[in-house]
Amino acid sequence: MPFRIAIAIAYGVFIINAGAVLKIDAINVIEKGAFLIAATLYVTSRPRSNVILWMLGLNCLLIFFLGYFTTYPGFSWSTLIKSLNQIFIVYMLLACVPTEADRDAFLKIAAWLPIASTFLGILYHLAGLRAISGFEYSTGLMRFQGSLIPAFLAGVAMCGTFAAMQFALIKRPIYFGVAGADFLILLLTGGRAALAVTLVVCGVSFYLKPQVSLKLKTIGTIVGLAVGGLMLGAMWESIATRFQSSGANGRDIMWPYLEDLASQYPWTGVGFGHQFFTVPREVVILTGSTAAHNDFIRIMVELGYVGVVIFYALFILAVLWVWRSPHVNKSPIVLIALAGFLFLSRTDNALATPAYFPLIILSVMASVRYPSRTPARAGVPDRLPAVPRRAAVRPIAPLQPSGPAGSASGS
Structure with missing residues (x-):
């Protein structure tokens, strides 16, 4: 119950959109924090897959390793750590078996x-x-x-x-x-x-x-x-x-700029979560946004050419691992949803916003296998008890005359 209440509150905070309506600057932190709380309640109260959590740990290790070696002058550990919520939420929601x-x-x-x-x-x-x-x-x-x-x-x-x-x-x-x-x-x-x-x-x-x-x-x-x-x-x-x-x-302006930036830091990237802060003002004026609108390019800028491949390989492997789990039906729905999410990642900020990534979570939840319950009618048992073989009723043999063989009674 706490998880269900928390996820409802998180979605409520998201659609209220107080940042745009009431001009609250810190609302993004509040929104992501609400989802992180819900995911934490979920992963600590449900049966979970440690393999998925190990994959999350490997992705975090990759992010910290590349962050340590990057030479980007605007790198900030604070920005990197605050940006980890976007992968923590997805992995933790994937890691558990929902009721x-x-x-x-x-x-x-x-x-x-x-x-x-x-x-x-x-x-x-x-x-x-x-x-x-x-x-x-x-x-x-x-x-x-x-x-x-x-x-x-x-x-x-x-x-x-x-x-x-x-x-x-x-x-x-x-x-x-x-x-x-x-x-x-x-x-x-x-x-x-x-x-x-x-x-x-x-x-x-x-x-x-x-x-x-x-x-x-x-x-x-x-x-x-x-x-x-x-x-x-x-x-x-x-x-x-x-x-x-x-x-x-504006993508025709933003993407060439980001690709050029990625070529300057090909092995380490500029740091996870930093793409948003790398866009100069003149590009923002031309595009009207600081967002990449392409998660593959964004992660390439932040983690480098090799890092983006490892990052998405671990993510895809995590979804496939869940799909192959015993509690999930081997339905193509999860695979189609994963393909759809990757398709959206080409033109949208699919990983960083609660508007898109729930597609994968919903497909997994809809494919979970639960014991079927067929309620019996009132007063009628679910199954009639089987008759034991030894207790089976045998046919009655025809009666034989009680007198001597061949004698006629009453004569």
């Missing part, structure tokens, strides 16, 4: 999060605190952002759509409606990569789930195509504009 209540709570929280962010965004807009849509200068479009920013709400809606569909398939079919609402929010945000990952992951989940009958798959396909067609028709202009645009959003 059925943990799984249900995590799926339901993620499913309702986009809707909660939407309502909060409406309240902020009506109160004059913050606009409900954000302007994208590269396309001239206004993208729906709720209480967050469009990119973060797209990630939240992606995870929410997936979580709602999983919970609908596992327990409550009514959550298909929640999945539809989350998907509509995702379309409104204009998130292209998040939309592509959602369609693939949810499609694989629905069609490969053995519990889903062929009839339900057929009905779901027809309803999905009809509703999807209506959504696309209503929002075709904005969706087409987003998909036809280059979508660089």
Whole structure:
């Protein structure tokens, strides 16, 4: 119970977005701290895999080793240590075996999060605190952002759509409606990569789930195509504009700069968590951000050419280890979610924000194997007791006449 309360509070702090609404500078520390507390409660109260924690330790050893030898003048041990939370949270949430209540709570929280962010965004807009849509200068479009920013709400809606569909398939079919609402929010945000990952992951989940009958798959396909067609028709202009645009959003300026910086520190990088502080003001003015919007390039800048390979190799190995665990069904859902997360890492800050990395955690939780419970009807036992072989009833032999053989009675 403490973990479930803590994760609900952490997500609540995240979607309130007090940093942008109330201009609280330290809110990022509070947000990450809330998730770290939840992950710590989780790993200390559930059965856990020490192998995953050893992989976390190896990644930390790599980060400290490269940090010790870097010659980047702006390196700070304080920045490195404060940045470790982004890998601690993911690894600790992967390391444990969730209870059925943990799984249900995590799926339901993620499913309702986009809707909660939407309502909060409406309240902020009506109160004059913050606009409900954000302007994208590269396309001239206004993208729906709720209480967050469009990119973060797209990630939240992606995870929410997936979580709602999983919970609908596992327990409550009514959550298909929640999945539809989350998907509509995702379309409104204009998130292209998040939309592509959602369609693939949810499609694989629905069609490969053995519990889903062929009839339900057929009905779901027809309803999905009809509703999807209506959504696309209503929002075709904005969706087409987003998909036809280059979508660089400053990445064409930021990435060459970061690649050049990485070439200056090829073996050690500039230090884990330092990329955010390496971007000069003139690049920030041109791109409008200090974020790399590509985790592969960011980690390459921070850990060097070899370090980024080891870092992601350990991360992928950790997910595969969980997937191969006895308590997890060998479903392709986890692998598809991992591939989707890596795809998102090419254009977003997928590892450092709670909007994206829960996709992997949700896929693992939805694939955990629990003992099936088929409740018996009142007054009826689950199984009729088997009749012992020796106690079986034998057929009755026909009666024989009691007189001498061949004599006729009554004559």
